[in-house]
Amino acid sequence: MAxxxxxxxxxxxxxxxxxxxxxxYGWASTGSITGTLSILWxxxxxxxxxxxxxFDNAVVNAxxxxxxxxxxxxxxxxxxxxxAVFGMRIIFPIxxxxxxxxxxxxxxxxxxxxxxxxxxxxxxxxxLGIAGFGGAFLAMVGLTFFFDGEKDVHWIASxxxxxxxxxxxxxxxxxxxxxxxxGVSTALPQDDALxxxxxxxxxxxxxxxxxxxxxxxxxxxxxxKAAGEVVRSGLGGFLxxxxxxxxxxFDGVIGAFALSNNMVVIALGLSVGAMFVRxxxxxxxxxxxxxxxxxxxxxxxWAIIILGVIMLLSAIxxxxxxxxxxxxxxxxxxxxxxSVRYNRNNPDATD
Numbered sequence: 001m002a003x004x005x006x007x008x009x010x011x012x013x014x015x016x017x018x019x020x021x022x023x024x025y026g027w028a029s030t031g032s033i034t035g036t037l038s039i040l041w042x043x044x045x046x047x048x049x050x051x052x053x054x055f056d057n058a059v060v061n062a063x064x065x066x067x068x069x070x071x072x073x074x075x076x077x078x079x080x081x082x083x084a085v086f087g088m089r090i091i092f093p094i095x096x097x098x099x100x101x102x103x104x105x106x107x108x109x110x111x112x113x114x115x116x117x118x119x120x121x122x123x124x125x126x127x128l129g130i131a132g133f134g135g136a137f138l139a140m141v142g143l144t145f146f147f148d149g150e151k152d153v154h155w156i157a158s159x160x161x162x163x164x165x166x167x168x169x170x171x172x173x174x175x176x177x178x179x180x181x182x183g184v185s186t187a188l189p190q191d192d193a194l195x196x197x198x199x200x201x202x203x204x205x206x207x208x209x210x211x212x213x214x215x216x217x218x219x220x221x222x223x224x225k226a227a228g229e230v231v232r233s234g235l236g237g238f239l240x241x242x243x244x245x246x247x248x249x250f251d252g253v254i255g256a257f258a259l260s261n262n263m264v265v266i267a268l269g270l271s272v273g274a275m276f277v278r279x280x281x282x283x284x285x286x287x288x289x290x291x292x293x294x295x296x297x298x299x300x301x302w303a304i305i306i307l308g309v310i311m312l313l314s315a316i317x318x319x320x321x322x323x324x325x326x327x328x329x330x331x332x333x334x335x336x337x338x339s340v341r342y343n344r345n346n347p348d349a350t351d
Contacts, residue, residue, distance in 0.1 A: 026038070138305075303328035306324075
């Protein structure tokens with residue numbers, strides 16, 4: 001228990017501060033106990049929703065982080081979480097409003113505080129572009145994991161082996177995502193279809209660009225290592241994780257408006273969730289949990305594929321965020337249980 005608390009103490013303290021701020025803000029803005037309790041309740045629900053939607057994010061973060069050196073691990077867990085909390089949960093929605101409404105950032109903040117319904121409308125109107133970009137990027141992340149010729153551990157064995165047979169076909173996952181993006185766009189009006197297609201292609205290009213940058217950095221590091229120099233760069237992995245976290249955040253930020261259109265309430269709730277994702281990531285890396293549970297990564301990447309597909313489909317049909325979170329939780333829970341069963345039946349097995 002003490003070991004577990006070591007990883008989550010900061011997040012628990014951060015939660016207490018956010019709840020205190022929510023209570024103060026609720027009383028200052030409503031002047032009633034009922035209004036204050038209502039705001040506190042929404043912040044708590046948003047926090048739980050963000051954690052449930054983002055556990056697979058923590059698993060994938062840990063997958064990348066364990067390959068990075070300690071310097072870049074610390075940078076991601078400090079600078080990265082600042083970007084995740086303040087950048088994606090606060091600045092990102094304001095930037096959307098400022099760009100969409102062609103107003104300055106100060107006016108966007110004023111709009112969010114004084115005209116929350118209009119603020120919500122503008123952010124919601126940007127959903128098509130967000131769904132196309134985030135859905136395409138996440139689908140690529142998940143499919144790339146399974147279309148890997150060197151992958152020899154399979155959870156859903158028959159399906160994953162069937163997918164693995166096509167891993168030698170160049171860019172097969174890109175083709176699948178493009179087909180899905182195009183298929184969804186055919187159900188949209190012409191102008192919306194163009195926006196969605198453009199955003200989806202940008203999501204693909206971003207994924208390719210970040211991975212290309214990572215490959216170039218790895219080649220440079222390999223040359224340095226061969227020359228006997230010390231290699232300490234994890235910039236490619238850092239950028240990849242930041243874009244990945246942003247893609248996960250899109251769905252939570254948009255979905256938060258189902259509970260509240262108040263920017264302060266949304267920021268407090270989602271920030272608490274983001275901080276717990278950071279703690280879960282540290283826990284998974286430091287404890288070596290991914291090595292202990294053979295199929296946990298598989299469950300997370302299947303959840304990512306489904307989240308990406310749901311984001312793309314959300315352009316034409318609304319799927320409640322609770323269902324998205326439940327699917328992810330079920331897949332990760334099943335993969336964890338399957339891993340425990342495997343460890344029990346194969347006590348001497350090593351990966």
